[in-house]
Amino acid sequence: MSMTKKRFIISLHDVAPPFENEIRAQLDALARIHVHRCALKVVPNWHGAYPLPAARSLIDLLRAQHEGGSELILHGLEHRRRGALRGPLRLRLRGALFAGDAAEFLTLSAPELLRSVRWGRELFERADLPVPSTFCAPGWLVAPGSWNALTEAGIRHVIGMFTVYDLERSRRRYMPAVGYMGASPVHEAGIRLGNRLAWLASSHSTIVKIYLHPRGGAQGEGFRRVLAGVMRLIEEGWQPATYEQVFRPDPEG
Template identity: 35%
Template sequence: MSPRLFASIHDVTPHFESEVDALFDRLSGLLGGPRLAMLVVPDFEDKAPLAGNAAFAGKLRGWADAGVEMFLHGWCHRDDARVKGFMQKHMTAGAGEFAQLSRTEALRRLERGRAVVEDALGRPLTGFVAPAWLYSPGSLDALRDGGFPLAEDHLKVWEPTTGRVVAKGPVITWASRTRGRVASSLMVAAAARAAPWALQNARIAVHPPDTTVPALLDSIDATYAKFVRTHRPSRYADLHGG
């Protein structure tokens, strides 16, 4: 099987509408079309609800009609846990919403979020990705019980209902929060570009704040341009049942 490339835009919400528009145009140009996934947040930070926003729902529906895959990406994206673990404290900027949820609460957010996003799209979701790719044990149980076809974390893509891993390998992504994180993410992306053959299934994810740092945009352009020469832009859904 030829190497595959899975491109995604995280944090798709009315709160970041202009940034998402810019990333969609950028990635579509790099990939030769809208061969990418969007991770949709139903109510980002409890201040940008998708429900009732007909204009943004129409935009999502148009992208889905054009072939963009749609994933649920938490409910509000915010981590409200009082006591946070190492990854939550140091790696997520408060975005690990599902990192410590109970099964009951996780399932409630999954079902509520799926209803909102699927109502906007008029079609089923491709799967679920937790904010910051962090899952509590209860969240994993809820994801299985919720019947989502696919899920993803930092190191793999899997089928929650069966537990079958359908793709392995780290996600290439960027961080814009501090100069140190910008520098480290530029280094990781450069290393990935030096050895694209090392990733049979390359997952490359971008976030709206990436658009605020020119060096990150240059790195994103270079990374996608490199991988598109060696990897075929692909759909996550093709991993399910494959």
């Protein structure tokens, strides 16, 4: 009798030069539990001050990670607001309450979004790195009506907090999400409650997303707590994967 393969995606957010040491420490900790395949969400010009092509050490790390099976993802352009929040009230409230200054892609018009994504992808090219076709907005927040602009900019997959959307096939896949933000104690308390529900949901799913942030590094409470959950998944036979494999499974795992 065949068994359905269960997979988890380790998603490292805010991969940018200011956090390189923390990212390296987290990757080392994951490697120690035999997780060598991650989704690295790279901000190609953090706060407009850290262009990726100038970050040689980080470029070397990203290239090595990609060659080892990890996936590079475009995670916004500057990871900061660039105007007033747009969209329906519920999205603007979510951006104001939970994303703070990070809700970059809730502040852009469709033409601005198109230019930003194209420039972000070009920065990867200038860094001589694989140009990503998967996009995750900071805070998982994108203004409504952005799909056409993202497609025009060369994006195939869009990652939400609990979804991956395939723009080519108009397919959406839902998945439980567990992680931490490195935010305020009140915010993290809410996330821990959500994590409990997500762990329960994972027992009925074949894929779960584990999202990490660099604040606190590998010694932070949030990282250590989530890492313990990943170790339990591994003990139960779950395997690491990337978002690309959600839609294009690797027959060899």
